[in-house]
Amino acid sequence: MSAGKPLPHESAAAHVQGTARYTDDQPRFAGMLSAWPVLAPYAHARITGLDTAPALTVPGVVSVLDYRDVPGENDSSAHKGDETLLPETHVMFHKQAVVWILAESDAAARTGAALVQISYEPLTPILSVEEAIARGSFHAAPQTLTRGDPEGAMNEAAYRLSGELFVGGQDHFYLETHVSWAVPEPDGSVHITSSTQHPSETQGVVANVLGVPAHQVTVTCLRMGGAFGGKESQAAPYAALAALAARKTGRPVRVRLRREHDMVLTGKRHPFWGCYEVGFSSEGLLGAVRLELYSDGGFSSDLSMPVMSRALFHADNAYFVPHLHVSGRVCKTHKVSQTAFRGFGGPQGMVFCEEIMDRVARHLGLAPEGVRARNFYRGNGETATTHYGQEIIDNRLGRVWHDVLKASDFAERKADVAAFNAGHPHTKRGLAVTPVKFGVSFNNTPMNQAGALVLIYLDGSVGLNHGGTEMGQGLYTKMLQVASSALGVPLAQFRTLPTATDKVPNTSPTAASSGADLNGQAVRSACETLKARLAGVAAKLLGLSAPEDLVFEGGVVYCRFQPSLRVLFIDVVRQAYLAQVPLFATGFYRTPNLHFNAETGKGRPFHYFAYGAAVSEVEVDGFTGEFRLRRVDIVEDAGASLNPLVDKGQIEGGFVQGMGWLTMEETLWDASGRFVTNAPSVYKIPTIADVPEDFNVTLLPRAAQEGVIYGSKAVGEPPLMLALSVREAIREAVSAFAPEVPRRVELALPATPEAILRAVDAVRTPTREPVPGD
């Protein structure tokens, strides 16, 4: 069985040769047009005049696209109605595209764009969470989750602390920027090739903008050069623009964002600001937590509300908090519309949770790892039930924690670090361990469904279609493994066909770490249907009366009880055709038993939880604030992994991406609302030099999970949050610069060298103002 094998990515050979085809690598159509945006110079303004005629004087410029060219609804928000595709009256963020120039070449389009005359009346923008709160600018009502009696428990707690924290955003920096090609067909339909995690929603937005039925629009995703959530909702506008342009000009159009456009036009991870109060015992047991979160949603709501929901769902991380109140509100600001990014609010919620854990531990002078472990969800019933009422059935926190402490020699190394620190006044090391518990399933219950379409051809080769998209996470590889295992046909006989809306309709986005869970079950279900049909055919061929006794394996069908009774899969297929048995089947899956009541804030929103724990060791330079990651140990619960090589890649990559967010990737807007960290020269994602040699990843053994495809578990998002161990290790190192053990270590996010040096200087100064609540 190929499920469970550490196979390389199904496109690995094509990747290394440069022959794996991405949207913009397709052969150019004759007469294909390029598009270039005209960008607004204000974060918020009224459009008072628009003259596109000068652009048309440029040789090569064919047409322009503005709000007047939208035959359907001028909105790209998938029916929320708050995201104007081509602005008519107002500009809502700095560098919003008002007009697109269509030309024979990029250069001509660019020249034309520079000639468009737009006049504006600048308006006062709202550019931060603080301003939005002060001016009451929000996208929706607050969301809340409450357990127990936080007010009462807070009053009774032996200790109380409060604080606030700002968590920065993150640019996805997928290496392939947003791109869509649109080809108009003579019958009025349009075919889109898009780098999208959500072909169905892209199809819907395009149809809505064109004012045509969905069947007139086909969206295909070949593969993506990275996505990370950035292409879940935000691929649709560019597909819609390409479609509009194709319809207007009658020519194929490519809309491909240059990096400098992608970084200013598309949404990022939501920045969060929040404040908290925590009540706890002298042993560091949490009694009550009150947490108030605000995210910077940008100009439109996009996915901001579900992102906030996930932040609230993960404000407990791994810890039992008997009395908890957490609220969240999405601020409406004049910025790009912030969007999904690996973890989808979960990481932000967890940052606050781990901030609280560290405060509690240091305030009491206790080891942070001890306080963390002491507060884990445990046992059954109340202490194993989350604040939204879901009981944790298969709690593996203890196992991953135990394994990672052991694998990292935690206790011994903690002593080594202390010894090192005693001998080095200007360089300090820190060691920290943090857990992750991450809920798997879309928050929005109906989205937990998937479809597949499996086609067997007469030569025994198999075409595999499903609704999931490939962005590098290895979904196509895993789906081939599932199909091969389920149908008992060697992997080499399969081909994955590009994900397209004319094969599997109404799909959910490939997101929420659920791609393999949902599509895997759908693929298996289709294969089981086919197998049942073929078993009947095979039984007749073998003269057996019980098709259920047949085993499909390695391209052969044989009787379980008499293996010498066998027939080749290909022969069964040929006979099936002759017997007029259909050789294609759909598969469908819905995750069972999910429910959530938004009114009460209780339910069972997640199919299961993914667990992990990480130990990080860092060294901090007390002169500059620079840090170096020395070693990482990770134990991740990937269930019975479908593909350990792919899963290890997800874990390592997620961790490094999380570390980038927490330590070096800084998203900055200036006072006029201009996004200034708008290029890789100024926005820094980790390089190979930031990753330590000593980096050890272990998959939790004996971890098959019931009710998930082949016992595997989701691994796309959870590892990102393991990087919280890096922040806590930095904090531990910072504390070692203090003349005496500090009762608090404040560390801003991202923990850039500047932020770390500020933290070091703060703990070095012995006289500090008492913190309110201390």
Add this chain to the structure above:
Amino acid sequence: MAQSLRVWINGSEERISGVAPTTMLLDYLRASGRVGTKEGCAEGDCGACTVAVRGERGVQAVNSCIVPLGAVSNYEIVTAEGLVRNGVLHPVQEALARAGGSQCGYCTPGFVMSLFAAQYSGERGDGVLEGNLCRCTGYLPIREAARSPSAPAADDPYFTSTQPAEAADYSVGDEHFFSPRSLKGALELLSLHPGAKPIAGGTDVGVELNKVGRRNAVLVSLAGVPELRRLTETAAGLELGGALTLSELEARLGGRVPLLETMLRSFAARQIRNRATLAGNLATASPVGDLAPVLLACGARVKLVSLGGERTVALSDFFTGYRTTVQRPGELIASVTVPKPDAPRLEAVYKVGKRGADDISTVAAAFSLELKADKIVTSARLAYGGVAATPVRALEVEQFLIGRPWTERTAAEAAGRLRGLFTPLSDLRGSAEYRRALVGNLFEKFFYEHSAEVAA
């Protein structure tokens, strides 16, 4: 003027005409159907567009997104598609694929070409790959793949031309890319075409062309000017030709200018160092240019040449303001001379940025002290980048140090003065407050890291 340009792409000779000489190599490759090479940023920061070229400086990895076509005339170019022979993956491809070194695969051809080119230089380790960003893998399988030993085959099938890889001029309409073969030729071209822009590696010009969309009608390449590519050791010091690339300096300095060699290792990444030149880094006069502080601390002098003659200025007099220098139109930086120290000096260089590798510095510092036997400071040069409109020396604090004993107290006092010396700006790389702190802290770090060797 030649109306066509010759290159070899994956072994096939190709004559290009009618394509503007400022068209980037990447854009040409993709427009001609060679789409295996990807654009990630179009500013030389991500490495997705990396290809291997063999030109006048041997086989190198370069960022094809910022190399104008005119600069690769008579070059051999190899892309990831060109590595497969008879359906068999190249060993670096095989190693990368097997290790799980590709996820989304978009950056992968660039990694492949960095590893491929490194076979020719013999370079090993992470340094080969610091200019290639991967957002998916966390780099561990790529690092593993990079360790698989691999060397060019004896009968190298990839670079086969026997032609001299000497650049030739190339014109399309009124756009000219001149590749003069002498200094006089270069200076005459600049004088003949007053709007002409000199270009060496093009790592600045290329980014500007992409970002601003500006096309220079006339570019004069200095890459093949022999007078600008000499490295001469004299009694006075080491004279470094302005058009020497940073990779060439790394290879050829051989421990003679440790301060410069240390900084070179953290200057951008390999693909950039293969193209960027010493003169280019000074002429652009960026306040955060990394080489200027080092050369200031070395007491370097700059030789400027024009048709009217040559003149030499101290580097400390070279920068006149934000992005301005004493360089006149028609004048080129011929060389930079690093004087030979009279006595051993205590030296160090530091660069602090948000990221440890391939970043622009928040503050860069270079320190050079001469101490008498009794640890009295007799000469001091303290230079910084990122703290003023130009790279600067801390002249007042240098004066303060002279005659003082090299002790912790002196270092701390100097650091205190240093923190108040400059009025840096706050920007996205760091606040003014942080920069002021670094100015002093780095000097204290210098003392701390080197006090032991003084005591010994």
